[in-house]
Amino acid sequence: MRCKLVIFDFDGTLADTFPWFMRIINDVADRYRFKRVEPHEVEMLRGMGAAEIMVHLRVPRWKLPLIAGHMRKRKAREIGETRLFAGVERMLARLDDAGVKIAVVSSNSEANVRAILGPALADRVACFECGASVFGKAARFRRVLRRSGILPPDALCVGDEIRDLEAARRAGLAFGAAGWGFTRPEALQARGPNVLFSSLDEIADRLIGDGQSPLAPAVPAS
Secondary structure, eight states, X not given: OOOOEEEEOOBTTTBOOHHHHHHHHHHHHHHHTOOOOOGXXXXXXXXXXXXXXXXXXXXXXXXXXXXXXXXXHHHHHTGGGOOBOTTHHHHHXXXXXTTOEEEEEESSOHXXXXXXXXXXXXXXXXXXXXXXXXXXXXXXXXXXXXXXXXXXXXXXXXXXXXXXXXXXXXXXXXXXXXXXXXXXXXXXXXXXXXXXXXXXXXXXXXXXXXXXXXXXOOOOXX
């Protein structure tokens, strides 16, 4: 069955925001009074899910909207520091030209996402659902499906974090893990994604190379 819709995460999947994140995270920690990230902890954190990271850094849930809002505003001020991963433009063009709809679901703001994509590439995105809360992506995925009129078995989510995988499962969607983002590939693989992509080109190769999707439909989490 051909994949008709790909729903992308943005930060860490299409945009290389990890260096910026690491540069500012301890400033944010000081401002909102949670544990600073020490250099020796980075690889450990890259193997954790969002809930585990919050526990480790001692971030209470009630602070998440404040922290997310602050980071979106800071990203807007420092937008020039973020670049797309090499190959994003080619991959999105191949999908769009093949008739595969593209959506972006992100915790970042739509203005930031559009600015980093640039006008030409943003025009290839059929649907933006931005400003999602840390644990609110499943609802955004369902909204994209309703807006697009595409059924869950015909869609694929692609993201670089364990929370993306968990949200896709709650929405009954197949999940493709991006092995180049925040979470270590082996940590994503251990959670059983439908596919682990090793490069951006592999996404288009597998989804439109032979006109058939290699992905089995996901089973919604109970």
